[in-house]
Amino acid sequence: MTLFAGLEQIVKTEVPLASYTWMRIGGPAQYFIEPTTPEQLAEVLRRCRENEVPVRILGGGANLLIDDSGVRGAVVRLAGETFGRVRFTKDGVEAGAAAELHRIVLRSVREGMSGMECLAGIPGSIGGAVRMNAGGAFGDIGNMVESVDLMDSDGVGFTRLRGELVFGYRHTNISAKVILGAQFRLMPDDPRRILNQVKRIWIYKKNTQPLWVRSAGCIFKNPRGLSAGALIDKSGLKGRRTGGAQVSDRHANFIIADPGTRASDVLKLINIIREDVYKRWEVYLELEVEVW
Numbered sequence: 159m160t161l162f163a164g165l166e167q168i169v170k171t172e173v174p175l176a177s178y179t180w181m182r183i184g185g186p187a188q189y190f191i192e193p194t195t196p197e198q199l200a201e202v203l204r205r206c207r208e209n210e211v212p213v214r215i216l217g218g219g220a221n222l223l224i225d226d227s228g229v230r231g232a233v234v235r236l237a238g239e240t241f242g243r244v245r246f247t248k249d250g251v252e253a254g255a256a257a258e259l260h261r262i263v264l265r266s267v268r269e270g271m272s273g274m275e276c277l278a279g280i281p282g283s284i285g286g287a288v289r290m291n292a293g294g295a296f297g298d299i300g301n302m303v304e305s306v307d308l309m310d311s312d313g314v315g316f317t318r319l320r321g322e323l324v325f326g327y328r329h330t331n332i333s334a335k336v337i338l339g340a341q342f343r344l345m346p347d348d349p350r351r352i353l354n355q356v357k358r359i360w361i362y363k364k365n366t367q368p369l370w371v372r373s374a375g376c377i378f379k380n381p382r383g384l385s386a387g388a389l390i391d392k393s394g395l396k397g398r399r400t401g402g403a404q405v406s407d408r409h410a411n412f413i414i415a416d417p418g419t420r421a422s423d424v425l426k427l428i429n430i431i432r433e434d435v436y437k438r439w440e441v442y443l444e445l446e447v448e449v450w
């Protein structure tokens with residue numbers, strides 16, 4: 159592996175990606191790389207750039223559909239203590255990109271720091287959540303971001319402050335290749351009140367979303383002023399199946415995947431939904447889930 163000579167400890171080849179995603183679908187990554195320090199990451203990015211190897215960043219895999227044929231190039235997954243760190247301060251929390259969002263939500267209850275509770279029930283990492291501006295009816299992560307630490311494709315690190323960042327619906331203006339970590343502003347509050355809010359959101363999600371099965375969350379973005387789930391539901395598509403993939407009976411914007419489902423099943427179902435919804439409502443549904 160001359161391309162990554164000296165980095166053999168963190169680089170593996172032809173690693174199946176299915177188990178790194180919430181859908182449990184996807185073929186192998188040509189190079190699967192788990193840097194544990196910014197220096198290692200910078201070196202990996204520089205080598206990929208010099209050798210024209212495409213790079214993708216994998217977070218918790220909760221918003222991804224990976225093709226059955228896998229991914230050519232490098233899939234980088236931040237790992238280790240540095241990227242997984244979480245530190246609460248009197249003003250909020252600082253977290254590495256690999257830290258799990260749901261753990262921070264739970265810890266913010268214990269710490270008596272309010273803000274993150276609006277993200278209860280959203281799986282994935284801090285990096286993925288910032289990249290996607292994860293959130294929903296109760297609030298988005300972007301509202302709390304104070305600054306984000308980034309690295310570009312040349313391996314150069316830098317920080318963007320709140321005033322330079324724009325967070326929209328499942329979108330940010332961050333164009334840097336890698337989010338290394340972020341600082342969030344939170345407000346001190348009564349832990350019981352925060353816990354009650356977490357519970358309220360959890361109960362709402364449990365009643366309206368299929369949380370315990372394989373999915374990638376909402377498949378489509380809501381068109382402006384409309385609900386993608388309602389359009390799919392009103393098109394009579396709840397329960398519609400292609401191979402192992404099925405439109406959820408509980409929330410029509412979720413596709414659930416039985417064990418053994420192929421990415422091609424999910425993609426076929428996505429096309430059926432898009433065509434039916436377009437025929438009936440003349441609305442073209444854009445993907446929220448990212449397809450690799």
Ligand SMILES: Cc1cc2nc3c(=O)[nH]c(=O)nc-3n(C[C@H](O)[C@H](O)[C@H](O)COP(=O)(O)OP(=O)(O)OC[C@H]3O[C@@H](n4cnc5c(N)ncnc54)[C@H](O)[C@@H]3O)c2cc1C
Pocket residue numbers: 180214215216217218219220221222236255256279280281282283284285286287288289290291292293294335336337338368369373374375376448
């Ligand atoms: C059951 C379920 C419920 C969900 N509910 C919601 C919800 O209510 N609201 C919501 O917004 N989402 C929801 N989602 C989708 C998903 O949880 C979010 O999009 C989440 O933020 C994805 O984070 P991740 O770490 O899994 O990112 P991944 O899926 O791994 O990646 C998503 C994108 O982020 C990029 N990325 C990841 N980490 C980094 C990094 N360190 N640097 C740069 N780019 C990076 C990836 O390259 C990719 O483009 C749900 C998903 C599931 C399975």
